[in-house]
Amino acid sequence: MSSNSIKLLAGNSHPDLAEKIANRLGLNLAKIGVYQYSNRETSVTIGESIRDEDVYIIQTGTGQDEINDFLMELLIMIHACKTASARRITAVIPNFPYARQDKKDKSRAPITAKLIANLLQTAGCDHVITMDLHASQIQGFFHIPVDNLYAEPCVLNYIQNHTDFQNVLLVSPDAGGAKRVASLADKLDLNFALIHKERQRANEISRMVLVGDVAGKSCLLIDDMADTCGTLCKAAEVLLDKGAKEVIAIVTHGIFSGNAFERLQNSRLSKIVCTNTVPVSQSIDRLDQIDISPILAEAIRRLHNGESVSYLFTHAPV
Amino acid sequence: MSDIVVFAGGSHPKLVEKICENLSIKPSQVKLGKFSNGETSIQIDETVREKDVYVIQSGCGHVNDNFIQLLILINACKTASANRVTAVMPYFCYSRQPDIPYTAKGAPLISKPVENYKFDNQPDAPIPASIITTHAPSSVATSSAEFNQTRPALIKYNSSRIPVVNENGNNSKYPTSSETHFNLSNAGYKLWVSQNGTLIADLLTTAGADHVITMDLHDPQFQGFFDIPVDNLYCKPLIQNYILHEIPNYLDCVIVSPDAGGAKRAAKIADALELSFAMIHKERRCQLTKGPPRASLSSNSADPVPSSTHVNNSNNKYVATTMLVGDVRDKVCVLVDDLVDTSYTITRAAKLLKDQGATKVIAIMTHGIFSGDALSRIKQSGIDKIVVTNTVPQELSLKFLGSDRMEVLDVSKVLGEAIRRIHNGESISMLFERGW
Numbered sequence: 001m002s003s004n005s006i007k008l009l010a011g012n013s014h015p016d017l018a019e020k021i022a023n024r025l026g027l028n029l030a031k032i033g034v035y036q037y038s039n040r041e042t043s044v045t046i047g048e049s050i051r052d053e054d055v056y057i058i059q060t061g062t063g064q065d066e067i068n069d070f071l072m073e074l075l076i077m078i079h080a081c082k083t084a085s086a087r088r089i090t091a092v093i094p095n096f097p098y099a100r101q102d103k104k105d106k107s108r109a110p111i112t113a114k115l116i117a118n119l120l121q122t123a124g125c126d127h128v129i130t131m132d133l134h135a136s137q138i139q140g141f142f143h144i145p146v147d148n149l150y151a152e153p154c155v156l157n158y159i160q161n162h163t164d165f166q167n168v169l170l171v172s173p174d175a176g177g178a179k180r181v182a183s184l185a186d187k188l189d190l191n192f193a194l195i196h197k198e199r200q201r202a203n204e205i206s207r208m209v210l211v212g213d214v215a216g217k218s219c220l221l222i223d224d225m226a227d228t229c230g231t232l233c234k235a236a237e238v239l240l241d242k243g244a245k246e247v248i249a250i251v252t253h254g255i256f257s258g259n260a261f262e263r264l265q266n267s268r269l270s271k272i273v274c275t276n277t278v279p280v281s282q283s284i285d286r287l288d289q290i291d292i293s294p295i296l297a298e299a300i301r302r303l304h305n306g307e308s309v310s311y312l313f314t315h316a317p318v
Numbered sequence: 319m320s321d322i323v324v325f326a327g328g329s330h331p332k333l334v335e336k337i338c339e340n341l342s343i344k345p346s347q348v349k350l351g352k353f354s355n356g357e358t359s360i361q362i363d364e365t366v367r368e369k370d371v372y373v374i375q376s377g378c379g380h381v382n383d384n385f386i387q388l389l390i391l392i393n394a395c396k397t398a399s400a401n402r403v404t405a406v407m408p409y410f411c412y413s414r415q416p417d418i419p420y421t422a423k424g425a426p427l428i429s430k431p432v433e434n435y436k437f438d439n440q441p442d443a444p445i446p447a448s449i450i451t452t453h454a455p456s457s458v459a460t461s462s463a464e465f466n467q468t469r470p471a472l473i474k475y476n477s478s479r480i481p482v483v484n485e486n487g488n489n490s491k492y493p494t495s496s497e498t499h500f501n502l503s504n505a506g507y508k509l510w511v512s513q514n515g516t517l518i519a520d521l522l523t524t525a526g527a528d529h530v531i532t533m534d535l536h537d538p539q540f541q542g543f544f545d546i547p548v549d550n551l552y553c554k555p556l557i558q559n560y561i562l563h564e565i566p567n568y569l570d571c572v573i574v575s576p577d578a579g580g581a582k583r584a585a586k587i588a589d590a591l592e593l594s595f596a597m598i599h600k601e602r603r604c605q606l607t608k609g610p611p612r613a614s615l616s617s618n619s620a621d622p623v624p625s626s627t628h629v630n631n632s633n634n635k636y637v638a639t640t641m642l643v644g645d646v647r648d649k650v651c652v653l654v655d656d657l658v659d660t661s662y663t664i665t666r667a668a669k670l671l672k673d674q675g676a677t678k679v680i681a682i683m684t685h686g687i688f689s690g691d692a693l694s695r696i697k698q699s700g701i702d703k704i705v706v707t708n709t710v711p712q713e714l715s716l717k718f719l720g721s722d723r724m725e726v727l728d729v730s731k732v733l734g735e736a737i738r739r740i741h742n743g744e745s746i747s748m749l750f751e752r753g754w
Binding site for chain 1: 352353354355356358359361366378379380381382383386387390391393394395398411507509510511512513514516517520521523524525659660687689690692
């Protein structure tokens with residue numbers, strides 16, 4: 001008798017999010033052990049039968065020292081489930097690792113995102129759920145279905161509930177994010193501005209040019225990720241210098257690596273808001289988190305029941 | 319050697335330098351690093367178009383980091399139109415399939431902190447670093463403070479192979495025993511432990527490796543996991559040379575295999591050098607609790623000599639019997655195995671051998687992983703000398719044990735010659751026999 005029910009497995013990267021998703025679905029996380037031997041090889045033990053079940057493995061890309069460990073964990077978990085005769089294995093990767101290594105921007109540069117896609121498929125992954133991919137083209141690296149969910153509905157809710165949203169201006173910190181911001185601005189019926197980066201060398205922001213008028217407005221800086229936070233802090237400076245009243249940054253993936261926390265602490269941003277796709281390792285004031293576990297949980301439920309997921313692109317589950 | 323390109327991974331640059339010296343070339347320029355978010359970054363600074371590329375990475379140190387780096391390097395070479403990419407992995411990571419000792423109920427054993435090692439105890443299995451608990455989640459509301467606490471503390475891996483539980487057995491963060499956790503609700507289900515061999519092989523192939531060179535694979539069957547050619551080189555000639563030239567009166571020494579699994583490997587060396595052979599065999603039985611007292615046999619007979627320890631685990635009494643098959647009294651023993659990791663096996667073996675009257679114990683291992691507290695364990699053990707190869711960097715262990723107790727054999731010539739022969743399309747079979 002096969003039951004074909006949802007089995008939620010969580011890696012070590014973000015137990016809190018996994019727990020929230022499980023809670024939301026009214027399920028318990030499957031009993032598994034993911035650990036390392038002293039020689040630092042990863043081992044996975046599955047403590048209950050997953051034969052013929054619909055398996056969802058929750059693992060996000062995070063950790064300055066552990067990102068590759070988490071990646072191997074994910075691959076090994078997928079493989080272990082595959083060999084344990086799971087019916088379907090879905091990797092739930094809220095923050096897709098190596099998403100920014102997605103093109104051959106220099107001679108002999110690795111396209112690691114493509115490699116990761118191939119590795120996931122080799123391990124035995126049947127489906128991928130992710131969120132706000134840095135470049136949605138990454139979906140095309142896969143030969144299996146990829147559901148790229150958006151944090152936008154949740155962000156929209158946040159803006160409507162936590163800011164005086166009729167009087168704000170949305171700002172994109174670079175040209176690449178203009179589309180994302182424009183879509184939000186459309187939905188909120190707001191104006192938006194754009195900061196154009198003139199880059200001389202990689203990882204070095206040289207000059208920022210503001211396109212649009214921000215004087216006297218409170219600005220919402222919208223981006224898909226905050227990593228070292230150099231761009232965000234610099235953009236906030238530019239906006240405030242141009243007469244903005246206050247600047248709030250809203251990002252999907254709050255990676256905060258390097259000396260990001262120090263930067264944020266010293267920056268003139270009045271608030272920084274991120275979602276919980278990635279665990280935040282240090283608490284700072286002025287940081288707000290949006291919980292996106294309902295979106296992921298609902299996506300899992302819909303996927304399992306064979307319902308359409310597109311509703312989630314525009315609506316946040318209550 | 320015009321079309322050959324050798325890249326060094328981050329794990330063992332010194333070995334690569336030596337290999338390249340043997341090939342009279344220089345390692346090619348590649349910048350290895352990390353982005354600030356921890357993602358591995360590489361930048362290849364030399365053309366590889368239509369070249370024969372060798373990427374050398376050992377499976378040591380931060381294993382997963384190094385392995386992913388290897389995959390990215392291979393993939394970058396492949397996408398940069400390399401003619402052929404060969405992964406050279408002197409020590410092949412994940413080559414051991416898991417073998418977790420279970421209690422009768424099926425849960426792994428839990429260890430306590432050790433200060434003075436006794437070398438007759440059983441190796442304990444690790445408990446899961448993060449067993450996913452099933453208690454009710456606190457609340458749906460998030461705060462950044464909460465996030466801090468939810469990071470499992472045991473992800474800090476730097477200490478020992480065995481996650482340690484407190485003396486009173488109470489660990490607030492994790493279930494007091496993995497037994498309660500795994501087996502309350504699903505008695506009868508045997509844990510499914512991941513078998514990573516095929517996965518690792520497939521990942522290498524997916525990344526674009528066309529050929530793999532490795533050394534003394536733990537399981538010879540591992541070659542079968544690949545769909546690409548795998549050249550498994552042997553350290554046996556090197557080890558034989560060492561025994562011939564470095565052990566005084568080598569004809570009087572006994573080759574000992576520390577467990578049944580390595581018996582074949584050790585027996586081959588004993589055969590080749592026409593030396594006598596002994597073997598240590600470990601048995602775990604649970605019915606002996608009320609049996610007759612174990613007879614202590616005189617140890618210079620060739621009969622199996624048991625030395626036993628009781629492992630008392632809840633209601634089940636286990637008797638682990640370590641038997642020595644063969645005679646070692648007043649002999650120099652040479653322990654031979656393919657790898658030493660936590661060193662439980664060889665330190666226990668050394669104790670047994672010394673108890674049975676061996677004058678000296680020399681351990682010769684191909685791969686010296688020395689994880690956890692292996693080195694201090696060896697320092698306190700009866701092993702008089704440990705000989706390993708440099709498939710894994712040994713600078714630190716050499717410093718720790720001192721050069722009078724440890725020696726490192728160089729494998730760069732074998733690997734270099736294998737690369738040369740494979741590049742030129744020559745046979746490498748003679749390397750299996752003669753070594754270098």
